[in-house]
Amino acid sequence: MDNIAGKKSGLTWAVHLSVAALVLLWVFPTLGLLVSSFRTTDQIRTSGWWAAMFPAVQNEVFRTANPGAFRVEREGVFVVEGNLYVVDGRAETAADVAAVISAWGVSSRDIAAFGPGETADLGEGETLQVAENGDYIWSGNDDQISGRGQRVFVTAESPPEFTLANYRGVLFDPRNREGMAKAFFNTLTVTIPATIIPILIAAFAAYALAWMEFPGRALLVAAVVAMLVVPLQLALIPLLTLHNQIGIGKGYLGVWLAHTGFGLPLAIYLLRNYMVGLPREIIECAKVDGATDFQVFTKIVLPLSFPALASFAIFQFLWTWNDLLVAMVFLIDSSGQTTVMTRQIVELMGTRGGDWEILATSAFVSIAVPLIVFFTMQRYLVRGLLAGSVK
Amino acid sequence: MNPAFQALITIIVGVGGCVGYFYLSNLFLDRVLFPARGPNTGRNINRANAVRPWLFLFPALFALGLYLAYPVFETFRLSLIDRNAGGAFVGAENYARMLNDPKFWEALRNNFMWLLIVPAASTAFGLLAAQLTDRIGWGNIAKSLIFMPMAISFVGAAVIFKLVYDARPEDVAQIGILNAVYMQLGGAAPVTWLTVPFWNNLFLMVVLIWIQTGFAMVILSAALRGIPEETIEAAIVDGANPFQIFFKIKVPQIAGTIVVVWTTITIVVLKVFDIVFAMTNGQWETQVLANFMYDKLFRANDWGMGSAAAMVIMLLVTPILVWNVYNARKEMR
Known part of the structure; x- marks a missing residue:
């Protein structure tokens, strides 16, 4: 088997590299949005999100502190000392504190005349020294050190800077017009009942289809398989009309019912496939011991089916959380009080298409919950997928 | 309350x-x-x-x-009545009106393009990812990351790719990665990708391919692992190279699963709505059937034509429906 091992190692690097490329390609778009949601409006406007990973070189203009208030006299020389980044006693941002000055100047014609730590001769004994971290010493005679502060042009490299301000604004700012916090709770309100109720209804039906003998069973299973692919687009108008006729109208009750109906085929199908695979002996023993079907179901089949129940719960949760169409048709009325996050984001794309900080943050607020569910419950999700499609 | x-x-x-x-x-x-x-x-x-x-x-x-x-x-x-005429039976008139609407043909044409490209690309990428990740140590992490878009909503994905496709004026820095790369490669001017007819359809399809590849990968990976070792060993002994093993030994054995994956994605494609609705809303010749239907039902309030469009989607789904039922019945016997 020597040649096999040899061939494998020959290909290994190619495999590693292609997988890495594939993964990068797949992660890159999401990463872009995630990074953007932590950047300030200015940063997003002036550079691509990939630049946020690296230190940024910036040219800035500062003024030293006002001589009138800050100059001190030392041995006949007037001196103003301070730090360029410090305004009113404190640095503006963390990035400013960590900025490293690579060159500076005092004239707009030559902004990189001096290196850090060098002393500039401003003529007739007036000097200015700027250190790497922005500390400066400006000294001269009474006349020179007066009026306004000295202008300093700085070329500095500041490390990557991230902010949580976007999330604060989108989620907690009571004045914001985006209403993502409200939409978040609306989405949650839609999702939870719409996930729990179909499970219960489907579990009973799946048990009947898996373990009870009655005429027409095969036909019903076929019908469930058929309904799996019926596009829910067909249901929009007939059901909206129906909801209006029976007085539900547009609202939570309507959307819960709709999600229940649309989720049932997959729920029944998944659960039935799983229940059919349970060992026959357990169920028959229980029946011989006098257990009724109801007891067999609640005491034996239901607990044993937990993995399948979890799989479907995740599917239904992701689907209802991410849904746009059903919510738009059955839930959101003209008052806009019951809007969900997906709808809100589409709205933002229309009205504030260029404001990436708001768009990216809102989108990530909506994406975060499914992603958490996905990464913690991936095992069940995969199992459900396999049960649902591989025959 | x-x-x-x-x-x-x-x-x-x-x-x-x-x-x-x-x-x-x-x-x-x-x-x-x-x-x-x-x-x-x-x-x-x-x-x-x-x-x-x-x-x-x-x-x-x-x-x-x-x-x-x-x-x-x-x-x-x-689809057979006219609501504005008090629900009078009009036969095929709604369908006739729909067939005269150029937007319908555009939607149909685009939908067929989606049907040809998205399932094929997703399955191919999924198969590639499944085959490659099964052979390496960090394969499970890689799988997890490729699978991740499954959890992201179509709307979320639309925002993500809108940023990828973003275009700024020529004199400022590009913040969309596609334009940044394009300018690096010597592009003349930034392109607003989503407004370029025909090609913009492909840019929308990329979003769905991105989402569906993980699904295809997970299922095909399980199928690949189910292949009996002996068949592969026999091929190696006979001197087959890795590509021959993959295409002549492995792929034929998982052909059934490939078909299942393909049809499942096909159904998703037929119903695709959110992506188009959020990114272009059918402008610049990107209309698809589901969005066309939504347009007619809720914007134009034309229930007749909207229902007719819905029936067209149903008609396209029917072959898969019949095939699925046929398989399910065969399996139950």
């Missing part, structure tokens, strides 16, 4: 109602209707057992019938 409170009540009423219904109806059946005592014990037990499956099935069948079966027929009926 506070919606959260309403949701809580719904959960309690819904869950309690379901449990109560199943419990009480069983109790009623066993104690009152067909009690297992008295002169007719045997007959009663048999009768109770004949009725019970229907008790278990009733809520599900009712909901399925009302929310999925009835709308198919009702939509068909709506």
